[in-house]
Amino acid sequence: MTVNSSSRHLRVAIIGGGPGGLATAIALSKIPNVSVNIYEQATVLREVGAGISIGSNSWNVLELLGVADTLTSGHPTWVILNMNGRSGEELDRREKPRNLEQRAPVRTQRTKLQSALLAHVKPGVIHLSKRLTRMVDKGKEGVELRFEDGSVVTADLVVGADGIRSVVRDTAWPNYEIKFTGTTIWRALLPWDNVKHLDPRFGITGWWHTPTTHVYFSPVGEGLWEIASRAWQDPATHSANKKSWGVPVDNAHVESHFTEYLPAIREALARVPPGGWREFAAFAGPELSQLTAWDNKVVLVGDSSHALSGAFGSGAGFAMEDGWILAQALAYWKNDTGKALPLFDTIRLPYYSRMYAHLSSEADKRAAKLKGLGNPTFDERVRNKIITDGGKDMSWIYKNDIGAIQYNGSKEAHSSPVRCIR
Template identity: 85%
Template sequence: MTVDASVRQLRVAIIGGGPGGLATAIALSKIPNVSATIYEQAKVLREVGAGISIGSNTWNVLQLLGVADTLTSGHPTWTIVNMNGRSGEELSRREKPELPVGRGPIRAQRTKLQSALLSHVNPDTIQLSRKLHRMVDKGSEGVELQFKDGTVVEADLVVGADGIRSVVRDTAWPDYEIKFTGTTIWRALLPWNDVKDLDPRFGITGWWHTPTTHVYFSHVGEGLWEIASRAWQDPAIHSANKKSWGVPVENAHVEAHFTEYLPEIREALARVPPGGWREFAAFAGPELSQLTAWNNKVVLVGDSSHALSGAFGSGAGFAMEDGWILAQALAYWKNDTSKALPLFDAIRLPYYSRMYAHLASEADKRTAKLKTLGNPSFDEQVKNKIITDGGKDMSWIYQNNIELVWKEWAEQLGRTS
């Protein structure tokens, strides 16, 4: 890239090599005079988990990053169902309108998304086995990053793309605390051929519920089928290890949480091969009043900035939107972080604030409805937990066009400058 003398030279350290970190690196690679390096704690860069949903909002940002055409694997999810896991009653069905243009919603393997992003990142910009230990604010000299292996580097800007258990956030926001939500998730992938004889409805993407658990089934492409099962226990009584993220777990342990389900569902869980389950403890934290810190030398993207525990099922999309907007803000202000980071805050902070408000409102409505039911039956409790569109427009998330959002801000800035 040509050096532009009018644009400030900027050293960027991206902590974390997930979708948010990779997307940020791709977006920054298109900005003059930016030198970005990804520091990832893992020895091998790989995704932990099973499937991931790619909807309109995520396709939009992948297109802007130049990655959309690289992601070619996945399974269409035009139909989504919610079922009673004990009786098999269908509680809701959502048929997404098939649009004549554009890419449709899919469920894909997380590894496929990561591979697509990686193919657009210069391998020389990624450093593995770099676990962040400490950050030091060096004032006008930037930020010093100290890694567990003894490596020390300096950066003008640190991007915390290190997830809900973010070391960057915990350092720059020392009073912030995430807590166990009570929910534990177990994920597995297995061949569709191993389970397709059980129930034809298992071929439809959807959730099967009891009052405190659910089992999610979906194709993810290439003949693979995903199970994502969740169980909730009162966090005041039960605890979880903050590091319980993608750890192997015994089949019997998982199956013990879903004994109330239909025999076909229990059999599907039983067909996961030994060693196939991974356990994830769900943590969440309060809304942040800023996504930037240390006099505009630190910024958070993705789950580190909004610890919502995957509440909207579009976290990778949000993280990639963050990275793209950060790059546009830096480009607009010629890498002046004192102007670019407040602009990033102004665009993304209200978006996440709206998510927190929406979740609080939904929780209040469900609590109020349970009170009116008095002593609700099993089936009434299941129906009450189902989140459907209910006439509420959620296009601000799932059809979000981040390019249009940026253009509107750029026009507004042009009018006021």
């Protein structure tokens, strides 16, 4: 990055201290004349969830941020399974090509990624117990942020990194609406030693399916094992009370959704200690036509910008990519948000638009396949929902090199070995 002393001073307020917010702060801290503050509503900064996947795309952006060498824990995921949860039949085995020159794809604890990022955030940047309640557009003076504790700050640029239930998005895009998808997720971590003798396949990352549910198992390193179980119910009749996000839930309630599964799977679920489950209601929202608002004083990163409910299993990677690209756009335009934020839109909007289009296409294909079967059996319905990397070349996501972006001054930006905006 070229240091330019003529760049204007920019006050940036990042709302949310998850991977996207932390990565954005790290990237912005490398730009001259930018002051960064993160405002996080939690009283203690901690991740909610269990495991997280770090693939090639995420490693690429972690390298650019200077964080990759700090993240050292995880379970290599060279092999991914899809299994019939009732019969135990192996439906799909995907073995990723091993390249000794690249870092291994891993499944690790969400807290490990957070700790690695935190190690690179400058002291005094993070402010806890700051629940945003109101944003006011003050024109040329910036954006006024009001918090639940009564404090008020003003920023030249507000970065909404506050997740799928984003207050920033809901304020700047008041007509945007997310809806319950019908899927509820229950997550837990437990010692690998407690379950490893139940089935040798439990040591391989993978999904175990029935037609409307699945159970995801994976080691996550440091002797821990992750369960992420999902069940779908008609959102038309179950949406009213589905507001949960990381709340404790009784073991019996979780286990009641997976009674059709193999005995070893049911036993694994039963070995989660009382209080070990956390429930998450999955929400999603429509594609946005812009990720910037209020005359380029507000920008969205991560799940706030594309409410896809974790559809590609790489949400943290996308959020970190957003933060890095935002920083490079600001550096390129010497902190001129009027030019930098449209550039950010130029790069990231088509990327997320492609994701929405892909999901729609895949859903149509699955529906057409089931319809063609007439009255599909249990096993046929299970085979129709195999989770892979998308059924075709998905390197544009999972091998994305966000550092290889060429911008030629026009309205187009694309991948290239030339890193012109750095």
